[in-house]
Amino acid sequence: ELVAGLQCRLRALWEERELLLSEARDCARRGEELQAVLRDLCKPNEFERYLMFIGDLEKVVSLLLCLSSRLARVQNAISRMDGSTDAEEKQSLNERHKLLSQQREDAKDLKENLDRRERVVSGILAKYLTEQQLQDYQHFVQVKTSLLIEQKDLEEQIKLFEEQLENVQQSIP
Numbered sequence: 719e720l721v722a723g724l725q726c727r728l729r730a731l732w733e734e735r736e737l738l739l740s741e742a743r744d745c746a747r748r749g750e751e752l753q754a755v756l757r758d759l760c761k762p763n764e765f766e767r768y769l770m771f772i773g774d775l776e777k778v779v780s781l782l783l784c785l786s787s788r789l790a791r792v793q794n795a796i797s798r799m800d801g802s803t804d805a806e807e808k809q810s811l812n813e814r815h816k817l818l819s820q821q822r823e824d825a826k827d828l829k830e831n832l833d834r835r836e837r838v839v840s841g842i843l844a845k846y847l848t849e850q851q852l853q854d855y856q857h858f859v860q861v862k863t864s865l866l867i868e869q870k871d872l873e874e875q876i877k878l879f880e881e882q883l884e885n886v887q888q889s890i891p
Contacts, residue, residue, distance in 0.1 A: 721890070724883040731876045738872060742865050748858055759846040771832070771839045772862075778832050779863055782825045783870040789818040 749772065756765055792815045799808055836859065844852055 720886055721883065724879055724886060728876065728879050728883065731872065731879060735869075735872050735876065738865065738869055741861075742869065745858065745861050745865055748854075749862065752855060752858060755851070756843070756846070760842065764842045767835075767842065768839050771835050772859075774832055774835070775859065775862065776866060778825065778828050779866045780870070782822070782829060783867060785818060785822040785825055787870070787874060789815070789822055792818060 753769070753772075756768055760768065792811060796811050796815060799811070840852070840856070843855055847855065
């Protein structure tokens with residue numbers, strides 16, 4: 719029953735991933751349409767700023783999510799430590815925690831810088847776009863960010879359930 723339940727949950731998560739990938743393709747298509755409009759309207763250096771911002775948006779959000787996920791796993795491992803955990807493992811986990819915490823703080827600084835750049839890019843685009851087009855751009859940025867977060871969360875859930883299913887199947891004689 720447990721195996722069947724895990725398999726059912728995994729199928730549901732895989733279906734959810736397909737829907738999310740479809741939404742991501744739609745968002746990418748809207749991004750390409752916006753990019754085509756901006757290529758024609760903006761000066762080359764302004765268009766390049768927009769492209770750099772969009773590329774960095776994905777990288778910085780993905781970096782923050784990855785570091786947060788890794789940090790959470792290390793924190794979980796630290797919370798499971800007990801008296802039988804050897805000193806070397808404790809030290810290794812504490813060092814990884816410290817390093818990941820610092821890297822996440824650095825990534826937050828990158829995100830703050832990216833937010834400032836987004837305001838600059840919005841100011842540039844406001845010179846060329848109608849109010850509706852500008853709102854569409856802002857919606858695109860929000861959706862792109864949300865989809866990245868949802869995809870990462872879903873991938874983590876799938877990985878967890880796959881590991882649980884594998885462990886349960888290995889425990890059955």
